Amino acid sequence: MNTHHPNTSPPRRWPIWIASSLVLLFGLFLGIGGAYLAYLGGSWYFVLSGLGLLVSAVLMFGRRTSGAWLFALVMVLTIVWAVADAGLTFWPLVSRLFAFGVLSLLVALAWPSLARAAGATAVGRGWLGVSALLLLALVITAGYAFMPAPIIAATQAVPAPTPVAPGQAQTEWRHWGGTTAGDRFAALDQINKDNVKDLQVAWTAHTGDIPQSTGAGAEDQNTPLQIGDTLYVCTPYSKVIALDVDTGAERWRFDAKAKAPSWQRCRGLGYYEDAGAPPSPHVSGVSVDIDNAQPGACSRRLLLPTLDARLIAISADNGQPCAGFGNQGTVHLSAGMGEIPFGWYQQTSTPLIADDLVVVGGRVADNWSTDEPSGVVRAFDVHSGELVWAWDSGNPEITGLPPEGQTYTRGSPNVWAAMAFDPELDLIYLPTGNSTPDFWGAQRTPEEEKYSSSIVAVEARTGRVRWHFQTTHHDLWDFDLPAQPLLYDVPNANGGTDPALVQVTKQGEIFMFNRATGEPLAEIQELPVPQGKLEGERYSATQPFSVGMPSIGNETLVESDMWGATPLDQLLCRIKFKSLRHEGVYTPPGLDPALQMPGSLGGMNWGGVSVDKTTGYMFVNDMRLGLFNYQIPRENMPKNASGIEMGAVPMEGTPYGAMRQRFLSQLGVPCQKPPFGTMTAIDLKTRQIAWQVPVGTVKDTGPLGIRMGLPIPVGMPTLGPSLATQSGLVFFAGTQDFYLRAFDGATGQEIWKARLPVGSQSGPMTYVSPKTGKQYVIINAGGxxxxxDRGDYIIAYALPGQ
Structure with a gap:
């Protein structure tokens, strides 16, 4: 910034005032907030940089060029600190430097006015070069923010997709997870990596059942079934609709007239077909009201789990109830349960069809009380609806209906997620939750503790336990198992395969067992974990960690992991972090606020995984949302504690209630650095991550809930299942932005996306029409x-001209 060019024009003061005022405001915020952060034991950078900016602003207000030079020094030291604190990772550096870059540009542009105000008779052109370089750096940074980049890039070569052999193509999608193995794999390749870019909407149907709320309210999370030339969907309010696979034209609908105060959803239907069942007739325009339905024959039947705890069998041909099932088509799951307050017990996941049995668990309203309905799992005859067996983890002696005057064990661990079934081993695999309530366990019995937060393998014929493994001991974090297990045969060292079960968890761990014996196929270590201090509670000294498989998104956070769009909200997140107790994934609850990362939403949640059977790649999507919680002494509990989602939960019957809040900045953005959600490919042969990419942009969300409208691929929380196909594609729609995407299964590269009218939490599925031979990809979009934004869309995509 030399001074050899004369300029006698009077200095303009407004550039000085703008630059100085903004530097002053930054300095005040960083100085005051930084002092508090330092008091909490955090970084001294913020208070020191704040003081430097304050002095710089005062000098510039006083028309002294030394103020600009001091600002430049603070900026240089900030760059050094940012690299030392965050490394060379893009998003953490943006958080620390971009706003300072804007301030630097303003100071550079103000330099001529400042120099003349300081008495310089001539101002050189150096400020123009500095300004141009700063502007260029800001533009490049802003442009790079729109460029997708893998977190872990694919490095190993993957063979070209194996064509589907004649006669081996998938013909139907009969189960929620594709099969009872939960693989979500389609042996179809008409839509492939080369032509997926040409996909277009083939038809759109509407359910007429728009979810009316968010969070713990109504949500469309359905994966449709395809049987022959008919598509079957269920809605959040327990309705079933049959559609033509080629046109989306409605053939019939059934209304169960179910009601619940919260958690209205239907993730999937069960389907059963008698041997030798005749071809399905085409029934169009039929609307079936359960109060006026005419029961009929059911050689093909759908099993509908309702949000008010009924199991209804209806004909897949015409939507009429199956007369021989239960009471005119209905089994009331409240039998043997005792008192059930409204909304405390319901069905949200698909029933499991295991040969001629239909098996159901149930969602129990967490955290209201120790005296909640049982988590019993029951198997019914798929034809008659008669109870075949019951598995009550709190009282294994009860294998049918409880004796007169008794109930299934109240408050026992439940199975709310989808189950898996291996017909060759005749084993059903139950992912269990923990006893209610979630955050206090001193009252739990040894029987309840034994099967809490575990994989439990039971004999399909009897319900007797064959083996089990507990993934969280004495669960005080709501780390129930949220997803359908994957049953898949993995290569072994002897050149053969082992029958594996893979289970993803909310805490970001992935366990692999021999599904016949329960022996780990990937190493599991019992490692020490932090201990709590609440009087009367007990704590497990160790927890199982699946060290033989990758962990996803569960690293112990440190202060430098905090993030924000600017240094200002990053500072606030650092203050929040230093105000919380965080000792890793198993930080125990206490009277002081404790950070749980991942939180009880995950990690991985109910969507489960998909797998490409030709490559052995398993695809896992996750969310990285922390929660902070603390216990509230009973006498201090607010009267309006609801137990729904976030906020205070009552936990009646224990000494404490509890408070749960998301770990977000004041702008409503997760406080830790991006990504906040990813898709990861794990090679099941090597048990290593093959690639990992952020999923989702801020186009339809943003700070304070304001849509940014920008396709910046920061990676947002995901919720919902994926779909793998034999053509090497991975379809996924469970993002915060409104898109159905297709990824290259070999590399994670996004190679196609279609804009949806609203977002989706549903699982994509695909089929080939038996009438036209056209392959479709189907997605429900309810929000x-x-x-x-909510909707009632069912959208089919296909290639043109097929």
Whole structure:
């Protein structure tokens, strides 16, 4: 910034005032907030940089060029600190430097006025060069923010997709997870990596059942079934609709007239077909009301789990109730349960069809009380609806209906997620939750503790336990198992395969067992974990960690992991972090606020995984949302504690209630650095991550809930299942933005996306029409989690001209 060019024009003061005022405001915020952060034991950078900016602003207000030079020194030291604190990772550096870059540009542009105000008779052109370089750096940074980049890039070569052999193509999608193995794999390749870019909407149907709320309210999370030339969907309010696979034309619908105060959803239907059942007739325009339905024959039947705890069998041909099932088509799951307050017990996941049994667990309203309905799992005859067996983890002696005057064990661990079934081993695999309530366990019995937060393998014929493994001991974090297990045969060292079960968890761990014996196929270590201090509670000294498989998104956070769009909100997140107790994934609850990362939403949640059977790649999507919680002494509990989602939960019957809040900045953005959600490919042969990419942009969300409208691929929380196909594609729609995407299964590269009218939490599925031979990809779009935009769309995509 030399001074050899004369300029006698009077100095303009407004550039000085703008630059100085903004530097002053930054300095005040960083200085005051930084002092508090330092008091909490955090970084001294913020208070020191704040003081430097304050002195710089005062000098510039006083028309002294030394103020600009001091600002430049603070900026240089900030760059050094940022690299030392965050490394060379893009998003953390943006958080620390971009706003300072804007301030630097303003100071550079103000330099001529400042120099003349300081008495210089001539101002050189150096400020123009500095300004141009700063502007260029800001533009490049802003442009790079729109460029997708893998977190872990694919490095190993993957063979070209194996064509589907004649006669081996998938013909139907009969189960929620594709099969009872939960693989979500389609042996179809008409739509492939080369032509997926040409996909277009083939038809759109409407359910007429728009979810009316978000969060713990109504949500469309359905994966449709395809049987022959008919598509079957269920809605959040327990309705079933049959559609033509080629046109989306409605053939019939059934209304169960179910009601619940919260958690209205239907993730999937069960389907059963008698041997030798005749071809399905085409029934169009039939609307079936359960109060006026005419029961009929059911050689093909759908099993509908309702949100008011009924199991209804209806004909897949015409939607009429199956007369021989239960009481005129209905089994009331409240039998043997005792008192059930409204909304405290319901069905949200698909029933499991295991040969001629239909098996159901149930969602129990967490955290209201120790005296909640049982988590019993029951198997019914798929034809008659008669109870075949019951598994009550709190009282294994009860294998049918409880004796007169008794109930199934109240408050026992439940199975709310989808189950898996291996017909060759005749084993059903139950992912269990923990006893209610979630955050206090001193009252739990040894029987309840034994099977809490575990994989439990039971004999399909009897319900007797064959083996089990507990993934969280004495669960005080709501780390129930949220997803359908994957049953898949993995290569072994002897050149053969082992029958594996893979289970993803909310805490970001992935366990692999021999599904016949329960022996770990990937190493598991019992490692020490932090201990709590609440009087009367007990704590497990160790927890199982699946060290033989990758962990996803569960690293112990440190202060430098905090993030924000600017240094200002990053500072606030650092203050919040230093105000919380955080000792890793198993930080125990206490009277002081404790950070749980991942939180009880995950990690991985109910969507489960998909797998490409030709490559052995398993695809896992996750969310990285922390929660902070603390216990509230009973006498201090607010009267309006609801137990729904976030906020205070009552936990009646224990000494404490509890408070849960998301770990977000004041702008409503997760406080830790991005990504906040990813898709990861794990090679099941090597048990290593093959690639990992951020999923989702801020186009339909943003700070304070304001849509940014920008396709910046920061990676947002995901919720919902994926779909893998034999053509090497991975389809996914469970993002915060409104898109159905297709990824290259070999590399994670996004190679196609279609804009949806609203977001989706549903699982994509695909089929080939038996009439036209055209392959379709189907997605339900009812609204993304936390988005106010809701819809009732079922959208089919296909290639043109097929």
């Amino acid at each position: 993304a989690r936390q988005s106010p």
